[in-house]
Amino acid sequence: MLALRTRRIYLTASAAARMLPRGTTGGEVAMIRLVGAATAAAVLSISGIFTSPALAKTVAPGHTWAVQAGSALTFDGGPGPRGVGNRFYPAAIAIHQGDSIRFTPIGPHTITYNRPAGPVFAMFAPSGGTTLANPSATLNSGFIGAGPGTFTVTFASTLPAGRYNFICALHLGMKATVDVMPAGADLPKVDADYAAIAQAQVTRDLATAGRVSAAATEDLEDEDGNATVLVGAGTKRVSNLRFFPAALTVRVGQTVTFLKTKDPTEPHTVSFNLPDGLDPVAELLAMGGSTFDGKGVASSGFLSTKEQYAYYQLNGTPLPVAMTKYSLTFTKAGDFKYVCALHDGAGMFAEIHVR
């Protein structure tokens, strides 16, 4: 069962694995496919990657700065909130021409400058190299964070001074500004300052995730009096990769409404009996009808808000258009497990008991 769950992990993980260059070893693919790396990363985020001692006030030329992409409370299947922060830590940084920024991903993210056109899937592969020398160039890390490893961007010494905006293509609203200053200019902050800012923000975000999780655990009913499950719960910067409640008991013939209306930064699915071995895009298509008897597949397909659907540039793809509500009527008694096809590897699964 565990193997089945960890196989899919994130859509982005399996898609990234498919796009790996020839010569990538099986072991490397396995690393990408296993969430073990995300677990290790989660530990990093709690202790913090920012443990460097205070530096001198001046910054030597060619300095490498540290930015953490995302944060996570826990990714295991245990009772924790499984909260994630979808933010850059710090989200604003000032550097010199010729400096670099090393991005350490906690969870799946991209580091993207001048996002290319086309659906989000096109951004899972890296493009544009690792040196930014031209403000109108595109630079994209591709999918990172499913395995260990960082992504370092070098800002060429010839790059014009100015503000450069980076985004994560996977998470609406996740952006960082980089102010590139002329070599020799006074910089407002040094590593230790950013480390303190980042650590404080990580701590605040994970506390927020915990609060949201506690609030979402309350019982819910929609306007029809039907049983309701929240598919994820978060804010503009944090998300809990869970269903609320994790176990729900309904009567035969009752309809359950699944709502992805409380989680603005993460897309999800509600998927019963999702077949093994599906293409990462295929498992995001709607499958089955509006009733479920325990046999066959019933899947919402990709659940996203209007804002997310636009952000992922999904127009023209076969994915459901900006859908945040999925209803399913249970016609037979039984105990039915379901998963989010995107986050089951992170522990996003739950049960419906029909009596």
Ligand SMILES: [Cu+2]
């Ligand atoms: Cu999910």
